[in-house]
């Protein structure tokens with residue numbers, strides 16, 4: 392979990408490992424062509440070199456959904472296509488994934504996605520105002536299955552409190568994972584967060600049925616091949632909600 396719960400004397404523990412990876416020719420082309428207009432570095436927002444200003448990025452004010460760890464962008468592009476009235480911010484550290492998403496946006500003619508390269512937790516904490524997001528999505532976060540690495544898992548109490556605080560009342564936190572024990576951890580941590588209500592509390596296990604709009608990413612594909620069940624969790628921030636068209 393990035394920085395959460397750390398003091399200044401300890402280096403932050405991140406939920407990701409940043410490997411420099413080569414882009415394919417197509418990804419490099421997309422990067423050269425579109426990153427300058429569609430992408431931003433989280434570090435520039437953190438340092439104040441560039442403002443966090445979604446209305447300026449999108450040229451409008453619309454409900455805003457932030458996806459943490461957009462991977463290769465399959466879900467981002469599909470969801471942005473399905474909800475043109477919603478603006479989407481995809482945060483990822485993995486450049487080939489961001490480049491692939493740029494290609495998808497160009498293919499689909501999508502203008503409602505902004506890309507941010509860097510740590511989504513620092514972004515949430517330092518740049519995203521409280522009660523400003525209609526939704527936060529975390530699909531298949533790195534499971535960190537080894538016990539000694541568990542502290543790197545993103546979904547922990549401090550992160551969930553931070554995420555909940557950034558949602559508008561009525562806004563949603565949507566999580567999905569194919570690791571049973573991580574799913575249990577997510578549910579336990581979110582159930583304990585006073586700002587969140589499980590929208591599927593009445594369903595068996597409190598799990599939300601898999602939404603059919605979510606495309607099967609390569610991580611979900613692998614989980615299926617390896618026989619792991621996928622669990623979705625959908626929590627809503629408590630309080631008086633915004634108008635229904637601000638819900639996602």
Ligand SMILES: C[S@@+](CC[C@H](N)C(=O)[O-])C[C@H]1O[C@@H](n2cnc3c(N)ncnc32)[C@H](O)[C@@H]1O
Pocket residue numbers: 393406407408459460461462463466482483484485488509510511512529530531532533534545608609610611
């Ligand atoms: C297992 S992949 C899943 C990708 C995608 N959501 C999917 O379903 O295919 C998790 C991704 O989260 C990214 N990630 C992890 N922690 C992050 C953070 N704090 N900020 C931004 N991206 C992060 C990793 O780089 C990785 O690409």
